Amino acid sequence: MRVGTVREIKNHEYRVGLTPESACELVAHGHEVWVETGAGLGIGASDRDYEAQGATIKADAATIFDSCEMVVKVKEPQPAERARLREGQVLYTYLHLAPDPEQTADLVKSGVTAIAYETVTGPGGALPLLKPMSQVAGRMSIQAGATALEKAHGGRGVLLGGVPGVMPGKVVVIGGGVVGFNAAQMAVGLGADVTILDRSPDALERLGIHFESRAKTRFSSKANLADSVADADLVIGAVLIPGAAAPKLVSRPMLSTMKPGAVLVDVAIDQGGCFETSHATTHDNPTFVVDGIVHYCVANMPGAVARTSTYALNNVTLPHALAIADKGWQQALRDDPHLAEGLNVHAGKVTYEAVAADLGYDYVPVGQVLG
Numbered sequence: 001m002r003v004g005t006v007r008e009i010k011n012h013e014y015r016v017g018l019t020p021e022s023a024c025e026l027v028a029h030g031h032e033v034w035v036e037t038g039a040g041l042g043i044g045a046s047d048r049d050y051e052a053q054g055a056t057i058k059a060d061a062a063t064i065f066d067s068c069e070m071v072v073k074v075k076e077p078q079p080a081e082r083a084r085l086r087e088g089q090v091l092y093t094y095l096h097l098a099p100d101p102e103q104t105a106d107l108v109k110s111g112v113t114a115i116a117y118e119t120v121t122g123p124g125g126a127l128p129l130l131k132p133m134s135q136v137a138g139r140m141s142i143q144a145g146a147t148a149l150e151k152a153h154g155g156r157g158v159l160l161g162g163v164p165g166v167m168p169g170k171v172v173v174i175g176g177g178v179v180g181f182n183a184a185q186m187a188v189g190l191g192a193d194v195t196i197l198d199r200s201p202d203a204l205e206r207l208g209i210h211f212e213s214r215a216k217t218r219f220s221s222k223a224n225l226a227d228s229v230a231d232a233d234l235v236i237g238a239v240l241i242p243g244a245a246a247p248k249l250v251s252r253p254m255l256s257t258m259k260p261g262a263v264l265v266d267v268a269i270d271q272g273g274c275f276e277t278s279h280a281t282t283h284d285n286p287t288f289v290v291d292g293i294v295h296y297c298v299a300n301m302p303g304a305v306a307r308t309s310t311y312a313l314n315n316v317t318l319p320h321a322l323a324i325a326d327k328g329w330q331q332a333l334r335d336d337p338h339l340a341e342g343l344n345v346h347a348g349k350v351t352y353e354a355v356a357a358d359l360g361y362d363y364v365p366v367g368q369v370l371g
């Protein structure tokens with residue numbers, strides 16, 4: 001199969017669909033890999049790096065969209081890219097169609113076979129192609145919070161690890177899932193005083209067994225949350241209620257109970273945020289202050305560490321890309337029901353139930369498409 005990847009054109013997107021190492025694996029499986037010139041520059045991979053792995057560099061994205069049987073990307077296709085998609089072609093990328101009627105209409109019109117990273121499942125209902133970005137965001141939340149705690153950034157001037165003879169900073173992580181676990185790991189590693197709140201007994205037990213005495217766990221009741229937040233130097237918002245907007249767990253009046261210059265990092269901002277006073281920010285201007293409390297609310301945190309994020313993403317997307325290229329998409333989806341969950345649009349039909357329901361399309365089950 002001829003597989004292509006292009007330079008991402010969404011604002012401030014530096015990741016790339018295929019690393020040179022992923023290109024190497026596809027080539028080793030007998031496939032042709034076409035890469036738009038400069039596609040890897042955002043992660044420090046030059047055209048030569050791709051060529052060294054057997055890929056062919058092409059001068060523009062149009063050539064790749066027009067000639068490749070599968071295009072592997074990171075972000076949803078932008079309007080100029082969507083105009084080039086066609087029937088018989090596979091698009092494999094993050095799509096997030098439910099809140100995006102324009103993109104969905106364009107994909108339906110194009111006839112493309114669109115497989116969305118975010119709906120590919122794993123055992124136990126996990127979303128393995130989303131997980132690495134939560135790992136990245138969780139780990140980043142502590143370094144973002146630590147920076148914001150510095151005086152020059154508006155914070156209260158606390159070093160999370162303390163020094164001998166001075167108490168460490170207090171980190172409170174609300175939500176002990178993938179983001180929260182990774183945040184807690186980083187905070188513990190820095191020597192901070194860490195408390196993780198969750199409402200799930202299973203999550204609390206898992207965290208307790210993992211961290212033992214290195215982090216405290218606490219049930220996320222209203223009273224416990226208020227008490228923990230009031231005492232914190234840094235609060236990480238990492239809750240998720242699948243399919244729903246994030247609950248507003250820290251209200252504006254609660255800010256007045258906090259220490260001036262304390263920091264809130266709202267990782268859940270992509271689901272609306274779990275602090276009442278949050279609004280989405282960008283890497284250009286990541287923080288703002290409300291009632292003396294510094295807020296960091298960047299909606300695409302992994303974009304700042306494009307290289308790490310790209311490699312983490314490729315680790316989980318490549319096996320499916322290889323299966324699709326080796327077997328053709330129909331057989332790959334027949335052989336792997338988790339990958340089949342990723343099919344969102346095919347030949348003008350919406351094949352993902354939630355997208356069809358939200359946007360008013362007829363739903364065609366994947367099984368019907370695969371015959």
Ligand SMILES: NC(=O)c1ccc[n+]([C@@H]2O[C@H](COP(=O)([O-])OP(=O)(O)OC[C@H]3O[C@@H](n4cnc5c(N)ncnc54)[C@H](O)[C@@H]3O)[C@@H](O)[C@H]2O)c1
Nearest residue numbers: 134137175176177178179198200220239240268299300301
């Ligand atoms: N800003 C970014 O760049 C970025 C990047 C990746 C993920 N995210 C977001 O981070 C959030 C967390 O993602 P995740 O992968 O860790 O989800 P997850 O499902 O792994 O974990 C969420 C946790 O929140 C807990 N929770 C639910 N309600 C709670 C409450 N009231 N109090 C305390 N805990 C509660 C759940 O029990 C669960 O353990 C999501 O909104 C996700 O979209 C943001």
